[in-house]
Amino acid sequence: MNIRMLVGLSGNEYSLAPGDEREFPNEEAIRLISVGYAVPSAEEKIERAVAQPAPERRTRKGKADVVSTEGDGAAN
Helix, strand or coil: CEEEECCCEECCCCEECCCCEEECCHHHHHHHHHCCCEEECCCCCCCCCCCCCCCCCCCCCCCCCCCCCCCCCCCC
């Protein structure tokens, strides 16, 4: 039986942290679940569609479209 650990547990063959999932023999899994060390985990992971964010597009900064009045005498 596949279980997800709620507490840390280590032995000769494994070292598990909370949240780790592992296959155990049914008797051992039932014992761990009954004392509150683990919960049964879902056999199949559910995949969910998530929209990918649009890539950020950057444009080149060009020269400002500014007309200079310097030197032509029009600003007087």
